[in-house]
Amino acid sequence: MARWKGRITLGTKRGVAAALLLLGACHPRPETSFDAQQPRTAAVRNIGNFSESLRCMDDLLAAHGKRDIYITTAGIPDATGLIAAGTKEMFISAVSRMAAKSGGFRFVDYDITQLDVQILSELVGLRQDFVAPSYYIRGAITQLDSNVLSSSQSAGISLARLDLGVSSDQVVSVISMDLNAARLVTRQILPGISASNSIAVVRSGRGADVGGLIGKAGVSFSVSLDKSEGFAQAVRNLVELSTIEVLGKLARVPYWECLSIEPTNPAFRTEARQWFDLMGPEERRRFTEAALLRTGYATNGGDITPAVARYQADHDLVPSGRVDFELYYRLLASDPDRARGTRPAAVPAAAVAEPIVPLPPAAVPAAPRLTLTTARGARPSFRVGDAMVVQARPTADAYLYCYYQDGTGEISRIHPNRFQPDALVPAGRDVAVPPASGAFAIRFDRPGQEQVACLAADREVGLLLPEALKRQDLEPLPVRSLDEIAARFRGMAGVRVEDARLPIEVTR
Template identity: 35%
Template sequence: MALPSPPARPQKPRGWRGLLNATLALSVLLAGCSTPLDARKDAQFQSHGYAADRPSVRPVRSISSFSDSLMCMDRLLRETGMPTTLITSKQLPDYSGRVAVATKEMVVTALSQMSRLSNAFRYVDYEVDIARQDTVQNLTTILLNNNQMQLQRPALYISGAIAFVDQNVLRNQFDAGTSASRLETGYSRNHNATVIGLEMHLGEFRNRTLIPGLDSANEIIIGSGGQGLDLAGRIGDYGVQFTVGRDYAQGSGPAVRTLVELGMIELLGKWARVPYWQCLTLEQNHPDFQRQLRDWYEESDPQARQQLVQRSLIRKGYLANSAQVLGPQSPALRTALARFQADQGMVVNGVIDFSTYERALSGFVGVGEDGRLARVGWTSKNGQSLELPGAVDASGTQVKVAERVIDMQIENIMLDRTAFEVGEQIFLSATVSRTSYMSCYMVSAQNSVIRLLPNATNPSGWVSANQALRIPDWMSPQPGFVMDAGSPGSEGVACFAAGTDLSAQLPAAFRGAPFVPIAGMRTLDDVAAALQQAAGAEPVASQRVNWQVVPRRAAAAAPAAAASAAR
């Protein structure tokens, strides 16, 4: 009886064993090779690293919901004439350990933005924590110990902390799926909400007591969410799987900055007794302000965006009126954009990005009766694009163009002073609405005119927009000059600002040394006429302040000059 033959084994394709052996042999050869790779052969590949290492997105300035509110506070404080106050702050820790942000530095930035025009607050920077001390602090300690430096005592200080971070106080999650022999599907969706609370207090530094009622306790919610779709199936003997997801997570850093700025406005607004609530009702504080502008930015084509921004620059006085839409690389447009960005405290790049679009059009957005943001003054053109009126709108009506404006005031501690005794020091401040070349002149009771600015400390007279210029700089240990009331009579100071440097076009007498009488000039009107003649068609902004000089109550000799260089 014949036995059945065993089943035949499946035959592998010819050449399979030989290919496998060759692959193993090659792997062993490469693994055991002692000669290193030649890096020079990768030079062409590595040379692309210089370009790949660069960021793909332009940097932007941090602009929060309360940036315009801080500028509003700055104007309020200047209008009230509040004198400069020294202030400092403690570290504002996060006891939850979940928000790793530099809260103290946000406080310093908020104080700086509230003091550009008003000079209201100067931050005293001194660190006693050895672990946080740096080179500047070490040098400060050495100079203080050797009596080579004086540290001014602040009047106020900020205290506070991130009191709590409650994560996932709200959580909503949904998952669903299907299953079959060759296809499986899944869908998931989730939403989370986290609450951050910040407590801030204002204290009096002299006695280290917190001032009752000057506190701020605010909370903010940040959220995260996501959607996911999973597909898995089989095609024959092979499996296929796809996963698609969309997620968002609102950052804790911008949230804490919003709380800090809101708290600083409340604390210092209460302390200075100014109507700070006016600065908290701006449209820019609307939570959807930037998101709505981003939607308008995305839905318009590049030419429409440029037309809107160009018209805004015309209205603001940065660009000459023209019905023609300039090219994106137009030197005139790029220069106007750069000046506008510099005046707004933005990163200067000379291009129309979203940040520039937002700042240029923020004044043309309002809240409607339904509580939603709406365009204000944007007119439709051909039913497609939108535009702003320029210096002359479509109906031929003249539209007022924003002019360069100088704001001057006397900064002596006693406000609204119009008279000074002989020899008494006088302190002024001047602020220009746009970055400009500024010059300031003083006239004495004897009709002698001298130049205060430009001088050795500022040879060009270049002044940033909305940055208070102190005359003289009473906060600097080396102000460059002092200004005293001269002989009895009427004195005054006038400042002039232009978009270009006029020094080369002025008569030779104006180009001499500062604090020296200018030949042929007897009044500030004479100076104004000379500057306007040098500027030609370009407008020159001007502002002046005057005061009376009265004899001293106690007998004393009058000084020989009203202003002199400090030694």
């Protein structure tokens, strides 16, 4: 590095002093010069036309108990090649606003087109902050029809000493977007979990007016667009609307309420009917019981038939006490604010137009039965250095939680885990722990007696577990025995639990 040598001469010093005097004359208070150069236009947050709808979705997800649905996307490209907009970031922003309080959705940022789950697991190892997403969203800007409609009007008048003329024109362009949801592990697109929306961008001829119109299920949304960036803002509105729709379908919540669409709209009744038909009797009962608890009509445990009948009578439904589609649709679209209220007063019998027909009490369903085994049977023996895979199979749909106790007595949760985040296991289906992808292994390093305990619950209890059991998977838990864990599961009111154990002998 070169260094200057020498000194400032008298003439140079005088020149510097003169320059300082001139600066002082231009700015009498030099210490304020930095403030004087600050930008005079304040930053403004970009607010889309569906910002309120995203906040409504946040409340809706919380009211329906939807939480920790892990998703990702590789982006929403422009298949037309004519619009430049950051659609992936728009999608992430929409998901963030939708889950700010509820935590309904968690976005995991990695490119599913470059890495599959097994390779990704090998790269990231067993990091505590990684959870593999269950679903991914794919889609594109699929259509841009510029100038699909163009109109022009003009008029003029000519006088002896004066000529007048006026003109106006209008240009309409159509932008379309399609989104779909798929399971990450199988890469299978989920039927019916999709959104397809179009916006008509209208530019008026005076050069100052830009507007937009989205049609959905017989309802039109008028949206405001910036006159200089009409297409980009139109795409943001499409992203927000499509995100509400596709994630609302994925979570099975009445998202149309957040779009101010009446629940009597036949398009959405048909959609809800499909959800109802896909549910089994036990899933319908669990949904109904949770909704009645939320609205204050039922308490934990016991027969819900009287609570169903009371709710039906209070909401102008036939008070049969049975779980039918009309009850499901009314509970699905129930006001989330009632979840924060108290139980409504019972309606006097005289006020009920149709008497409640007494029904025989329904038998309380038993807890899902559960079997555990390995490739070496239900009472396996292994040698030091061997690896083990546990196969669990419930007889009914169940939420499965498995814990492993090693020879030292240390206990950790092995299912669900960051590579198998979904606790729900369908009836009669085997689930392998660890998964076949080889994400992690259970390998024995010393002789002794070890054990695996799996608990099959008839409902999702992850949020109800005590804090001691909510630690990261594969990490030691502050409990003394597997019996203590089972006792805490059984201590949750209204939850039916099956406990299955797998004793393991490890020899040299």
